[in-house]
Amino acid sequence: MGVFNADNQFCAFLRGVNVKGTNMKMAEVCSVFKRAGMQNVSSVLASGNILFSSERRAQELKQTLEKAMSDHFSYEAYLFVKSRQEIETIFREIPFETDSRYHIYGFVGVDGVAKMLMSEFDKSKKALGEAAQLVDCNFYWKVPKGNTLDSEFGKILGIKNLKSSFTSRNINTFEKVLKKM
Template identity: 70%
Template sequence: MKSKLINNSYCAFLRGVNVKGTNMKMAEVCSVFKNTGMKNVSSVLASGNILFSSEKNKNEVKKLLEKALSEHFSYEAFLFIKDKIEIESILSNNPFNPDSNFHIYGFAGIDGIEKTLMSEFEKAEKTEGEEAKIMMDNFYWKVPKGNTLASELGKILGRKNLKNALTSRNLNTIEKVLKKMTDT
């Protein structure tokens, strides 16, 4: 009896795309994904959000894609794979109300990174209205527009010791990712 192959839908959130000299065209990134056997490959925005499907599990896909991207683009690739249910969870558990004066970020990272981020946030000097919360093992950060990179937490997020541990996305981007996953 043949077993039926299951195609899992994922989004790969790449870290460090189009910053500090690592410039990538999303069409070229998609091509690398396709060359590793990923199906239904497409990008959402130009910030390293790649939708795809595969019969492989998340850990297998992560290793395969990081190796292929590292070799193709000559940089140390880090990416975080989320399925549709995980992306829905990030959006539905957002503890902050929308406010046109603030950005709200969700994070993808290694297990336990939310506790590290909360510890760093609690020690950091904050701008007016800046907040952070953990909901269902996800770290959320609300920061006034224009202060993301200048804030103390923003500077902490850029540290080398965190580069392979996490990546962040504005929740507006995560909404676009989910919409495209749902529409396909």
């Protein structure tokens, strides 16, 4: 057993969990992570946020866990592994003020995806009040509640060939993840 400390704490953000027919129980997902050698495994919400610790590097963890999930659930799994420090940065750097009329999302994904998302946002037609911002290498999106899936940018997010590149979470989810780490 590895030493449990902040340097080896991670969260895996799974893409497309419990949407469009990809249904899975978080307890079962946690057992897949444990069988793949992860320690201190738990979940936050039912949307595929799995906390764990490991001595291995994030890129190695991503490959190991995607294979384990794909094999167990018989689907093409995509997940993005972030350290506690990376999640703290994502949450700390949110560029938008909280406003009950809007959802604010942070994105996690492969290197360079934030710039691609900003480029796509810049080209899309905006809803009133919709905004996006790049802060260092993190992408944030603010959209009026009720318009997430209707917005032109929201539709871009569902494009099949982008599935392996990123996933998003409401900023409230990042806060819940951090409180549990």
